[in-house]
Amino acid sequence: MAIIPNSNSIAESNESTNYRKPFLTITFLFFMWGFITVMNDVLIPHLKEVFELSYFQAALIQFAFFGAFFIISLVYFIVSVSKGDPISRIGYKNGIIIGLVLCGVGCCLFYPAAIFQRYGIFLSALFVLASGVTILQIAANPYAAILGKPETASSRLNLAQGFNSFGATLAPLIGALLLYKVFSNGEITVDSLKIPYLIYGGLFFLLALIIKFIKLPSFKNTETLEKGLHVLKFRHVVLGMIAIFVYVGGEVTIGSFLINFFKLDSIAGMDEAQGGVFLSYYWGGAMIGRFLGSIAMGSMTDKLKKYLLMACLSILSFMVIYLITGVQNNDGVFSLELIPFAQIQFFIFFLIINYIAFLIGGSKPSRVLTLFATVVIILLAIMILADGTLAFWSAIAIGAFNSILWSNIFTLAIKDLGKYTSQASSLLVMMIVGGAIVPIIQGAVADQIGIQLSFIIPIFCYAYLIFYGLKGYQVKPLTT
DSSP states (O other), rough: OOOOOOOBBOSOTTTTTHHHHHHHHHHHHHHHHHHHHHHHHHHHHHHHHHHHHOOHHTTTHHHHHHHHHHHHHHHHHHHHHHHHHHHHHHOHHHHHHHHHHHHHHHHTTTHHHHHHTTTHHHHHHHHHHHHHHHHHHHHHHHHHSSHHHHHGGHHHHHHHHHHHHHHHHHHHHHHHIIIIITOEEEEEEEEGHHHHHHHHHHHHHHHHHHHHHHHOOOOOOOOOOOOGGGGOOOOHHHHHHOOOHHHHHHHHHHHHHHHHHHHHTTTTOOOOOHHHHHHHHHHHHHHHHHHHHHHSSSOOOOHHHHHHHHHHHHHHHHHHHHHHEEEEEEETEEEEOOGGGGGGGHHHHHHHHHHHHHHHHOOOOHHHHHHHHHHHHHHHHHHHHHHHHHHHHHHHHHHHHHHHHHHHHHHHHTTTTTGGGHHHHHHHHHHHHHHHHHHHEEEEHHHOOOOOOGGGHHHHHHHHHHHHIIIIOOOOOOOO
């Protein structure tokens, strides 16, 4: 979820400096917040079981997490338009450090939450953790953009976002391994959360120290942030805000309930640990899609070379996912137990469809948005109407088609805004709150009609994205 700063507003301290090492550090930062965000998908079924929660109550995990995005972004926006950009005052490097420290504190709060065994304390810890991630979103994206030549800023951000998805891919695997194998005897308890989240917190604190002592470029944003809400007179901005809301809401609610969906006897009958492994295929598909999107929508003019590179990258990324999901821990002994190809043939088929969809969509964001949202609706319909293997892999395939919807919506929503671009960006980031609202709606529906039928809720989300890709993105003049 990257916001690309205006390159004309950035003054680099030394254009000839080699920023490879700092960029590698920032890339690991993207990896970490992708990892910790998707850990929520492992937490939901875990805490649901421990505290005997309804689906609605379990969905409060995402409400606390993504609600923090909205509140912190809103406060940041209000301060920015009234007092000036806070990050520009304290520096982006210090902003990143503050975000990392907050993430570390939020993770460490899981320890007392587990001791007192209070669901409300877990939700509070998640709010603090998400507040840190929000600040990282605001501060780290511009840093990734300036660590090199301005003309390659977009490429660096796409690469960083790809590693963000890699973190999201590993989170279900490592989370399930730590929660259900390493720090548990197989019994589901809150005590198994203590050490893993202390480890996560320690990594965030360590990364904050590394950022503190690594030399990073000094720059300032000289772009003027317009006061008032004139940007809301642009139709495509307002409709784009709704699009971000429903996209994030749809993506988060699907990921939140996938493990519960996999547990259904009519689908796969998996336990939480097994479901966590296959959840990695869902987020791995998103990683593959983002890597492909960075090439498909890039500036490479040789189409044959572009298509071959996309195919090779897709195969390589798939093999990485295939190998890491084969790592097993049996009574403390690690082994490699690869899933037979016959069992994942549907996933391979859907990856081929994803590749073809990129070829059809080309480099036009509105076309790709419409096409991919349509495919997601078809996959959701299969989830609802079918059973067994087809429904199972249709659910997992959604990740690949969700992959670049955020960047396409964002690009369309800030088009031709000029001096209003920064203000529109802030408002769009606030709409991440959809990830807090839509899951609790689906949770409430699931409590009434069952988890499988409840996936009709995200269908409405993606139907709106089709409208935005067809008509809503069109730039209209200011209304009077």
